[in-house]
Every structure is written in structure tokens, then in C-alpha cells.
């Protein structure tokens with residue numbers, strides 16, 4: 130029996146509270162959080178994402194789990210993998226050009 134049919138009776142996608150135009154779609158997102166000088170990325174975060182304005186909404190449990198992870202200081206031992214990211218700088222005046 131296909132499991133996908135069990136989702137057919139879900140209610141219609143809710144309308145976004147922010148832009149009132151888009152609909153919220155259940156998906157998984159990545160989020161980047163600053164911990165002081167440290168940047169951490171959390172993947173596979175269940176979220177409702179608006180098709181109109183791209184705003185993300187987390188349910189209470191997800192928000193709580195993110196808070197708990199933040200509270201534990203994002204221990205290295207629990208990291209799934211490491212990323213190396215390029216860092217850019219927007220200086221007011223690079224002095225170059227001409």
C-alpha cells in the first residue's frame with residue numbers, strides 16, 4: 130500500500146500571515162546562526178516556507194529544539210559535518226579604481 134496516499138487528507142496549505150498572498154509549504158531548511166564569533170549551520174530543520182515571501186515558520190517543537198541546541202552551545206561532538214565558507218567584506222572605500 131503506498132504511503133503517499135495517507136497525505137491526501139491533509140488540510141489545504143495555510144495562507145501566510147505575513148504577506149497574506151503566499152501559501153505555506155512544509156519543507157526542510159538550513160539555518161545559519163551566530164554564536165558570538167562562531168557561525169554554525171543547522172540542516173534538516175522542519176519548517177513551513179511561504180511560497181510568496183519566503184518567510185520561514187517553525188513549529189513550537191522545532192523552535193524548542195533549536196533553543197536547546199543553542200543552550201548546549203552547539204557542541205562540536207554533535208556536528209554532522211564541517212563547512213568551509215568564503216567571507217566577504219564590504220569596506221566603505223576600497224581606495225582602488227581610477
Ligand SMILES: [Zn+2]
Nearest residue numbers: 145148179182
Ligand atoms: Zn508570505
